[in-house]
Amino acid sequence: MTVSNLTSPAFRLEAITRPNILLLEPYRCARDFSVSDYKTGVLLDANENAYGPSVYTSDVASSKDPSRLIETDLIAGLHRYPDPHQEDVKQLLCDLRNAPNKGKSNIIPLTPDNLYVGVGSDECIDTVIRCFAAPGRDKMLTCPPTYGMYSVSAQVNDVEVVTVNLDLETKGFPLRVDKVMEALSNDSSIHLVYLCSPGNPTASLVDPESVKKILTHPTWNGIVVVDEAYIDFSPAGSSIAPLVTEYDNLIVMQTLSKAFGMAGIRLGASFASSPVTRILNNVKAPYNISSLTSTLALKALSPSGLSNMHKNIDAIVSQRARLLEELPKIPGIGNFIGGDASNFLLVQILDKPRGVPSSPTALRLYETLAVTKGVVIRYRGKEPGCVGGLRITVGTEEENTILLEKIKETLLEIYSS
Ligand SMILES: Cc1ncc(COP(=O)(O)O)c(C=O)c1O
Structure with missing residues (x-):
């Protein structure tokens, strides 16, 4: 696996990935990419119901009422399994985050190979732990006060949480980056650092320079996860998602639940280098994103949705x-x-x-x-x-x-x- 220039010299992905996940032969589903996969024609390969969705009604299909168009869109094709890769949704997410850097020749643009999409960022949080921290052995670091699901997911995975509080004495709760660096120097069993930017409940951005400092830790081998669930309420250009093309040990999570107002569809996204993304995608359930979710996500990410x-x-x-x-x-x-x-x-x-x-x-x-x-x-x-x-x-x-x-x-x- 190639490592980008700016990544810490200590980063070795194989060494922090759970051994069973490294060996995993991912499930190949009926609608997977490959020359031998077929998406049109007489589709009798996935044990779907060729007679159509049970909620289908002819009055919806024939309706000329534009307010029912979205209903028609949502119901059509529900009897088929959804796209396991969600390339269209991923491309629009990349377009959104590439936009501020358009035309800058020194920045490698994000592509769908940099994305894993999950059932909300809550699923992304769990998937990362399931890939990169082994139960009963590895640890992860969080910086309280922070989002409660990091420690809940850690506990579900039997992964110990090491905490380094944010600076509780200073308004805005800045990250105590030197304390984090020290904790990582002292404990090589910490495989993941979960940061939240803007923080929940702090509503403060983490300084990107602090994140870069951790990413380039001279001896620590691990991944920094930056949860940007609320990033679109921050000044434009605050997202550090574009940095995943420079740092192989960075994961940036986002969601359609907050600024997009789409919490009900459950769509979260993890931007990461392609080697990290490949591992996350190997582990996910084959059809984790429903067609209802992706149809609505595409609308949310369209020019009128934006x-x-x-x-x-x-x-x-x-x-x-x-x-x-x-x-x-x-x-x-x-x-x-x-x-x-x-x-x-x-x-x-x-x-x-x-x-x-x-x-x-x-x-x-x-x-x-x-x-x-x-x-x-x-x-x-x-x-x-x-x-x-x-x-x-x-x-x-x-x-x-x-x-x-x-x-x-x-x-x-x-x-x-
Ligand atoms: C910081 C943070 N991350 C992630 C989430 C979960 O988002 P999702 O709805 O995408 O699972 C929340 C939800 O409140 C949150 O506050």
Whole structure:
């Protein structure tokens, strides 16, 4: 396997891949690529139902109503297994992430060979562990406070988690890159580092220079995963996905669940070098992405889908600015302890107006809002560095008006009780 110039000299993919995965002969499904695979004609090779989908109705097929076109699109062909490789979806994802670097001759563009797509990025998170950290033997490193699924997936895979907290004393929770480097120098059984940029719940971007420092660690052999689930709420050009063509030990995960507003279709993507991607694709279930998902993903990634996405991002960014301005005017609201690079904010709740951050008060506010006021946000007071912390997703203008009103009203009730 060839290694790109910038990758750490210590990186040896074979040495960190689970031995059973290295030996794996991937399942070849009926709709796989190969000269001997056929996608049209009398298809009697995959034990599908040639009589068609049971939800098919002739009125949908013959309808001239344009609002039913999408229904027709979704139902047609449902009796056939989906494309196992999802080349069209992958190409559009590459086009999206190549766009900022178009015309730059020094940057190798992403191609579908750099992509593995999964059932949400949650599946991608798990697949990476299943490939590169052996149960009961290897470890992975996370930087709390961070997304909870990294440690859940690690536990499911019987992979120990080593933690190096983000800098809990500094606003925005920057990465303590030297501490991470040190942990990696001291423990060669750590095969994976999971970073979240922008972080959940921190809403701060990880400095790309810090990521590059880890990627070029002089002695550590492992892979850095950067989860960019919220990247499109950050300033344009913040994604480091294009770097996977330069660093063979980098995986960048993204999802259609957030900025695209398509959480229901479950589509996540992992960008990586082609040798890493090949391993991820060998392990996946043959038809993990349904035809319903890919049909809708193609629409979301089309020019009109992207234009809708950008309109929604603009609205969210402007509502985020409104919450940043309006929330601090409410007595009992403390500091924003995270950044503002995502579609949520992390704010501290005080024990009394002009008091100190208090997790019991934050918990009481969270519970009262959810149980009696119909407003559901997330309590984060138990996370490292998040005393009194609530994570608030930016809603629509109307939702945010209700949120601001209800928080003000409930804090008054709490303080006067
Ligand atoms: C940081 C982060 N990564 C991944 C996910 C999961 O995304 P998906 O819906 O693509 O599984 C979430 C969901 O909240 C998240 O916050």
